[in-house]
Amino acid sequence: MISPTPSEAPDSKVANVQTILNEHPFSGFQWVIFALCFFVVLLDGFDTAAIGYIAPSLLAEWGVAKPDLAPVLSAALFGLAGGAMCSGPLADRFGRKAVLVGSVLVFAIACLASGYAHDIRTLTVLRFVTGLGLGAAMPNAVTLMSEYCPDSRRAMITNAMFCGFPLGAALGGFLAAWMIPHFGWRSVLHLGGIAPLFLLVLLVVLLPESVRYMVAKGYAADRIRKPLVRIAGSAVAGVQRFVMTENRVAVDGKSGLGVVLSRQYRVGSVMLWLAYFMGLVIFYALVNWMPVLFKEGGLSPKTATLVAALFPLGGVGAVFFGWLMDRFNANRIIAAGYALTAVAIWWIGQEAASLGWLVVSVFVAGTIMNTAQSSMPALAAAFYPTSGRATGVAWMLGVGRFGGIAGSFLVAELTARHLSFSQIFTVVAIPGLIAMAALIVKQWVSPQGGAEPQNTPQAAGAGISASH
Numbered sequence: 001m002i003s004p005t006p007s008e009a010p011d012s013k014v015a016n017v018q019t020i021l022n023e024h025p026f027s028g029f030q031w032v033i034f035a036l037c038f039f040v041v042l043l044d045g046f047d048t049a050a051i052g053y054i055a056p057s058l059l060a061e062w063g064v065a066k067p068d069l070a071p072v073l074s075a076a077l078f079g080l081a082g083g084a085m086c087s088g089p090l091a092d093r094f095g096r097k098a099v100l101v102g103s104v105l106v107f108a109i110a111c112l113a114s115g116y117a118h119d120i121r122t123l124t125v126l127r128f129v130t131g132l133g134l135g136a137a138m139p140n141a142v143t144l145m146s147e148y149c150p151d152s153r154r155a156m157i158t159n160a161m162f163c164g165f166p167l168g169a170a171l172g173g174f175l176a177a178w179m180i181p182h183f184g185w186r187s188v189l190h191l192g193g194i195a196p197l198f199l200l201v202l203l204v205v206l207l208p209e210s211v212r213y214m215v216a217k218g219y220a221a222d223r224i225r226k227p228l229v230r231i232a233g234s235a236v237a238g239v240q241r242f243v244m245t246e247n248r249v250a251v252d253g254k255s256g257l258g259v260v261l262s263r264q265y266r267v268g269s270v271m272l273w274l275a276y277f278m279g280l281v282i283f284y285a286l287v288n289w290m291p292v293l294f295k296e297g298g299l300s301p302k303t304a305t306l307v308a309a310l311f312p313l314g315g316v317g318a319v320f321f322g323w324l325m326d327r328f329n330a331n332r333i334i335a336a337g338y339a340l341t342a343v344a345i346w347w348i349g350q351e352a353a354s355l356g357w358l359v360v361s362v363f364v365a366g367t368i369m370n371t372a373q374s375s376m377p378a379l380a381a382a383f384y385p386t387s388g389r390a391t392g393v394a395w396m397l398g399v400g401r402f403g404g405i406a407g408s409f410l411v412a413e414l415t416a417r418h419l420s421f422s423q424i425f426t427v428v429a430i431p432g433l434i435a436m437a438a439l440i441v442k443q444w445v446s447p448q449g450g451a452e453p454q455n456t457p458q459a460a461g462a463g464i465s466a467s468h
Helices: 017-023 027-063 066-094 094-113 119-144 149-162 164-183 186-206 211-216 221-236 256-262 266-296 301-325 330-348 355-374 376-383 386-416 421-445
Strands: 014-016 243-245 463-467
Touching: 017 221, 017 243, 027 066, 027 094, 027 119, 027 149, 027 164, 027 186, 027 221, 027 266, 027 301, 066 094, 066 119, 066 256, 066 266, 066 386, 094 119, 094 186, 094 256, 094 301, 119 149, 119 376, 119 386, 119 463, 149 164, 149 301, 149 376, 164 186, 164 301, 164 355, 211 221, 211 243, 211 301, 211 386, 221 243, 256 386, 266 301, 266 330, 266 355, 266 376, 266 386, 266 421, 301 330, 301 355, 330 355, 330 376, 330 421, 355 376, 376 386, 386 421
Parallel strands: 014 243
Antiparallel strands: 243 463
């Protein structure tokens, strides 16, 4: 339903949901949403990276060759891609919360079952199912959090929430280094299944549906008012009709995927996919293979795992990038991050002989790379209108997952060709330059698309309203 913008509406009982979010302090209720989404993404990172940390144990216990690990290392990534690409359109049609809750249930059960696998084939199948749930969870957590943020802090808050992914991956490394010698590699997968089951209960009880989604779908005003009262209190008590104005070009009569592939968004979408794809080539090539490469370079298995765990830990720098993205050109900021990533990854390959400098180079590279990569979902969320936001974020994450698959097979192929330690890291650095170029192209063809500060006034699209 088309309605006047809030400034034109004569009825004082009409309120714009984004204006409410912009004009009221970030509430305790919004921090609850942040915490729930943060832990979803943290457990996503933990479960995604866990297989890389247990890989050396699989080599020893099952007596398989390193190239034979490629299918099990990449199985979850195929599932991640499929889960993300299916979940986005579902969330744009049926809601963010339902898809998020269902996806957490799937990856919790599948990861728990993975701990009981006794051969590569079974573990590969279970990791694929785990990936389906993981892939569906992350984009919906990002989208829901983004839609509860004020414009002026959206990128910073969304990036801070997404930091849960690299932190979860790093936590997996530190826990694996302690748990595997004491309880065996299966205990890592058991923990990765039990923890999300506890989180699932909190999601069902505490997590609301996105207010922007509810307005877009014409939900009753009483239902929209319920979460907004916990943010704005009595300011919305008498509101009878809620409206929403889009600050992105609207694409009428299109499904979520139709919006993403429409003429207005097509090139920007492809560039987002390419940049995220290349970032995940780097991330999974290193997270999955660094423990093995460092062990071959002369480090003990425990030391190799601990040093490798420093790489995903660096993602906390995304909070700073989010602050910059809310104030300056987001495309250019992240492009610069990918350029520096290429240099830093190359540096790791030069430090094989010095443990001290290897530790420093891994941490620096991880900080830069994960800062850039963790900023991409916020960039995508800002690029699309509400009608296609979940699909846009999910398809970027889904298409990008194939980069993770490529990264896993890339290092397997490089080791099979007997490339040296430094040569492997030089090759893995190249995708960073490609990601940088993709975001420069996105900025060039779509200078208004998610690159400007969120608090800059923009032309509003058609208002969308919901009432009794």
